[in-house]
Amino acid sequence: MIEAQCPICHGGHLFPLVDLKALPIHQNFLYRNYRDAINADRGNLHILFCPNCGFAFNKDFNPNKISYTRDYENSQICSPYFLQHISNRINRIIDGTKAGEKKIVEIGCGNGYFLRELAIASPASICIGYDPAFHGGSSELSGRLKFIPHYFKEFEYGDRPDIVICRHVIEHIRDPILFLQTIREAINDEKEMALFVETPDLNWILENKVFWDFFYEHCSYFSLSSLMLALKKSRFKVIEHESIFKEQYLWIKAEREDYQNNAFGNQIGISSDLIESAKRFSREFAGLISFWQEKIKLIHKNGPVAIWGAGAKGAAFVNLVDPEGKFVHSVVDINPVKQGGYIAGTGHPIINYQDLAKHGIHTVVLMNLNYEQENRELLKRAGIVISIEGYQ
Numbered sequence: 596m597i598e599a600q601c602p603i604c605h606g607g608h609l610f611p612l613v614d615l616k617a618l619p620i621h622q623n624f625l626y627r628n629y630r631d632a633i634n635a636d637r638g639n640l641h642i643l644f645c646p647n648c649g650f651a652f653n654k655d656f657n658p659n660k661i662s663y664t665r666d667y668e669n670s671q672i673c674s675p676y677f678l679q680h681i682s683n684r685i686n687r688i689i690d691g692t693k694a695g696e697k698k699i700v701e702i703g704c705g706n707g708y709f710l711r712e713l714a715i716a717s718p719a720s721i722c723i724g725y726d727p728a729f730h731g732g733s734s735e736l737s738g739r740l741k742f743i744p745h746y747f748k749e750f751e752y753g754d755r756p757d758i759v760i761c762r763h764v765i766e767h768i769r770d771p772i773l774f775l776q777t778i779r780e781a782i783n784d785e786k787e788m789a790l791f792v793e794t795p796d797l798n799w800i801l802e803n804k805v806f807w808d809f810f811y812e813h814c815s816y817f818s819l820s821s822l823m824l825a826l827k828k829s830r831f832k833v834i835e836h837e838s839i840f841k842e843q844y845l846w847i848k849a850e851r852e853d854y855q856n857n858a859f860g861n862q863i864g865i866s867s868d869l870i871e872s873a874k875r876f877s878r879e880f881a882g883l884i885s886f887w888q889e890k891i892k893l894i895h896k897n898g899p900v901a902i903w904g905a906g907a908k909g910a911a912f913v914n915l916v917d918p919e920g921k922f923v924h925s926v927v928d929i930n931p932v933k934q935g936g937y938i939a940g941t942g943h944p945i946i947n948y949q950d951l952a953k954h955g956i957h958t959v960v961l962m963n964l965n966y967e968q969e970n971r972e973l974l975k976r977a978g979i980v981i982s983i984e985g986y987q
């Protein structure tokens with residue numbers, strides 16, 4: 596019996612999905628030398644699943660260990676596939692809201708790429724981004740685009756927003772309902788307002804057994820049912836939801852709910868398939884890691900192995916499958932800022948794909964199949980012939 600309560604529905608019948616000790620706290624920190632990388636701060640992953648609402652969370656998460664400073668580098672804008680995804684989302688926001696002058700706030704704007712593109716696509720709008728990891732000028736586009744380099748607490752710059760965007764933020768927050776309520780309470784009750792949320796879909800992770808999607812920076816994992824419940828409990832009503840990025844992410848548009856709707860309490864329709872996937876994942880988790888350890892050892896016999904993707908997925912994968920750096924030679928990333936750096940925890944070097952041949956790499960294992968076509972194209976254009984492994 597686990598003594599814990601689901602932060603979304605307060606259910607108590609939880610079961611473990613992942614139980615691992617001493618994994619790196621930050622997957623996206625830039626480590627410029629090997630020693631610093633292997634000495635990275637560590638924490639436990641004790642991820643519990645709630646079969647009542649379909650939420651999962653790291654019981655051992657300590658927000659004081661997390662720091663999103665300027666060394667936090669998670670930009671994916673080097674990838675055309677990712678840029679297409681960004682463009683689709685911007686179109687969705689613009690199409691889904693009435694045209695004209697808008698005040699748009701992005702909470703967790705990272706390096707500001709998304710908000711800048713949105714500001715350009717919506718030339719009458721004022722856009723304001725909050726992020727402690729932001730580095731750059733505080734004002735662009737003749738003052739239409741502003742950046743505030745700290746956490747969101749309340750809306751600054753006078754008027755309340757018409758649109759609030761929160762992409763890939765809520766999974767980093769230990770108390771998502773408190774966070775959503777902070778946004779909700781900061782909204783003027785007379786004004787129409789749309790909230791857009793994007794976050795990884797727990798259902799996809801479990802169904803596809805992508806165990807390297809569990810890592811310390813993400814303490815909250817949502818299925819559609821748990822995200823809808825969290826929004827409802829924070830007095831938002833869901834207007835539309837979509838499965839995007841080849842089902843890896845959830846996308847929700849919500850609006851203000853003026854009255855607290857307690858009709859369903861903490862009950863929400865959760866699919867029996869999700870519960871089954873969670874149970875299966877829980878049973879198979881240790882076996883999945885052993886399977887990949889054996890697989891990498893086997894591939895390694897043909898020649899050196901690299902992993903493609905030095906973001907959180909690749910970092911989580913090598914920490915679980917090759918923690919001592921014995922069988923994976925290096926990790927490829929197309930982001931030039933990351934190249935020459937080292938993976939947190941294991942110290943695997945991060946290299947440019949163009950150097951795969953130079954390092955004599957025989958096989959590359961892709962961490963995200965959404966980029967498979969793009970990765971194959973890059974290798975083809977560079978004239979690199981190499982064995983490519985996916986995960987399905």
Ligand SMILES: [Zn+2]
Pocket residue numbers: 601602603604605606645646647648649650
């Ligand atoms: Zn729950």
